[in-house]
Amino acid sequence: xxxxxxxPRTAMPVSVFVLAVQLVLLAYGGQASDNVKRCKLFSxxxxxxxxxxxxxxxxxxxxxxxxxxxxxxxxxxxxxCGEAGKTAGAGLVQIDQSAKEVxxxxxxYTVTQAIGGSDWVMLIYRNGTKYDGHxxxxxxxxxxxxxxxxxxxxxxxxxxxxxxxxxxxxxxxFELDSxxxxxxxxxxLSAGSIILIIGxxxxxxxxxxxxxxxxxxxxxxxxxxxxxxxxxxQVGNLAADGCNFVCRTRGPEEEPPTxxxxxxxxxxxxxxxxxxLLPM
Numbered sequence: 001x002x003x004x005x006x007x008p009r010t011a012m013p014v015s016v017f018v019l020a021v022q023l024v025l026l027a028y029g030g031q032a033s034d035n036v037k038r039c040k041l042f043s044x045x046x047x048x049x050x051x052x053x054x055x056x057x058x059x060x061x062x063x064x065x066x067x068x069x070x071x072x073x074x075x076x077x078x079x080x081c082g083e084a085g086k087t088a089g090a091g092l093v094q095i096d097q098s099a100k101e102v103x104x105x106x107x108x109y110t111v112t113q114a115i116g117g118s119d120w121v122m123l124i125y126r127n128g129t130k131y132d133g134h135x136x137x138x139x140x141x142x143x144x145x146x147x148x149x150x151x152x153x154x155x156x157x158x159x160x161x162x163x164x165x166x167x168x169x170x171x172x173x174f175e176l177d178s179x180x181x182x183x184x185x186x187x188x189l190s191a192g193s194i195i196l197i198i199g200x201x202x203x204x205x206x207x208x209x210x211x212x213x214x215x216x217x218x219x220x221x222x223x224x225x226x227x228x229x230x231x232x233x234q235v236g237n238l239a240a241d242g243c244n245f246v247c248r249t250r251g252p253e254e255e256p257p258t259x260x261x262x263x264x265x266x267x268x269x270x271x272x273x274x275x276x277l278l279p280m
Contacts (some may be wrong), residue, residue, distance in 0.1 A: 035059035039081040039091075039112040051116025055080045055123065055146065057180040063157040065174075066097075073097040078144060078157055078174065080123070081109050091125045092142040092174075105129045106172050107142035119148035121181045135170035142172045149177035 036056055041048050058080040067074045075095040077084040085093035091109030096102045107125020115122040128140030149155060155177030164170040189197075210227020214220040223229060 036081055038109065039114075040110045042111070042113050047116065048114045051121050052081075052112070052114040052123075054116065054121055054181050055114075058146075058154060058178060061154055063154075063176065065157045065159055067159050071098075076106070076157065076159060076174070078142075078176075079109070081112075092128075092144070092172075094172075104140070106140050116181075119181060119183055121146045131164065131170070134164040136167050138168065138170065140172065141170065142174065144174045144176060146176045146178055146181055148179065148182040150179045150182050152177055152179060154178055154180075 036052050036059060039052060041052065060082060061079065062082075062084065063078045065076050067076065073096070075097060076092065077095065078092045080091075082091070084090050085095070085103050085105070087093065087103060087105050089108045089110040090103075090105045091112070092106040094104040094106055096104070105128045107128045109125055111126040113124040113126070115124070123144045123146060125142040125144075126139065128142065130137050130139050144157075145160075158175045160173040160175055162170075162172050206227065211225055214225045214227060226232065
């Protein structure tokens with residue numbers, strides 16, 4: 001007996017769309033993280049992982065620099081967590097141009113240490129090719145100092161020195177400028193500017209939404225399309241009434257009592273009648 005289960009027709013496109021979006025996000029996110037994860041850190045500490053993650057924009061990019069003198073001619077090639085030469089796992093190599101391009105591994109990205117500062121990251125590749133007669137024949141080590149420079153995305157690789165005149169802990173030191181390790185710039189907007197921007201956006205939304213509602217839903221025409229038109233026409237009177245109520249310091253004025261003054265014109269005297277003096 002077969003039991004068939006199927007999704008509704010309306011749910012299948014939605015499910016397929018959600019699955020496709022998830023696959024795209026996973027593919028993009030996995031690709032971005034895998035580029036850095038190719039570097040094998042000594043310790044998976046939070047600080048080292050954070051410092052190494054800053055170098056994600058520099059992955060899959062090859063950097064090279066030529067160094068020449070009277071007797072020697074070398075080319076140094078470097079990649080962040082990537083193959084810099086023919087040797088597997090080599091993150092930084094030295095190619096001897098005067099000896100049929102013999103490749104010497106300076107450091108492996110599979111043995112990495114990352115140290116981060118406020119505006120720099122120090123990337124250390126270890127376990128390179130052993131010295132022939134220097135530094136007690138220990139393995140070579142490459143130190144790449146990547147410093148903040150907001151003017152360039154990826155600068156040029158520079159050779160600083162090769163410190164091999166000691167018994168232990170010899171290294172090659174390189175420099176590289178990049179904006180990838182620069183700290184985020186603080187916001188240049190003040191609190192007042194942010195409030196003004198928010199207020200302007202809210203006012204714009206109010207006017208546009210209110211205009212569309214009055215025109216399309218209510219069917220208003222002319223100036224009546226303005227949202228709350230009646231209210232805004234009375235704002236001046238309301239403000240005046242409020243100011244009068246708040247700022248008034250005494251009660252309503254009473255009319256002063258009136259007094260009859262002395263008139264300069266002679267008043268008419270009442271007519272005297274002497275009818276009562278006549279004999280009856």
